[in-house]
Amino acid sequence: MRVVLPAGLVVAFVAIVVAAVFEDSRATAPSPSASPVPGDDAAAGPRIGDHWHAAYEIFICGEMQPAIDSFEAVAGSPGTHSDGIMHQHPFSPAGEGQGSNLQNFFKVGGGKLDGDEIQIPGHSETYKNGDECPDGTEGVVQVFVNGKRLTDYEGYIPQDGDRIEIVFGPEREVIRRALTDRPARLY
């Protein structure tokens, strides 16, 4: 004896199974905008959909340098718009977390920031620890974030609202007052 199922019943059954599997995958798949997991590298950095801003100033031997010309990583972050602000608005995972760290900001812009060397994006000169400034003083690469000096600065991920001062020159302790007073969240 043959049992012939009505075609409509088969279609309905398949649709129910597909819907159930789809619902299940939606419930378990991690959302890209999920809350940062403590200890996760990306937790300290911007995620897709974020738009963070950090004001920066660069000083070479006491002279403030012009804002870096516009550039933007393929991943959307890091970048800048000639405005003295580091912009972080990743739209793919490469720009999230450590993808937007300070060293990568310089690298993506065509410059360099190592533990002992700096090249400003768009400039050809490189300044290394121990190089002399025109006045004969010995220069050192220094990074200050919100008034505090950072030692391991290459992997630092600029946080939304940060004020970052990058210096090549004689060792010093104090951040410039003008930068600490400047609003970082301009755009």
Ligand SMILES: [Zn+2]
């Ligand atoms: Zn922006």
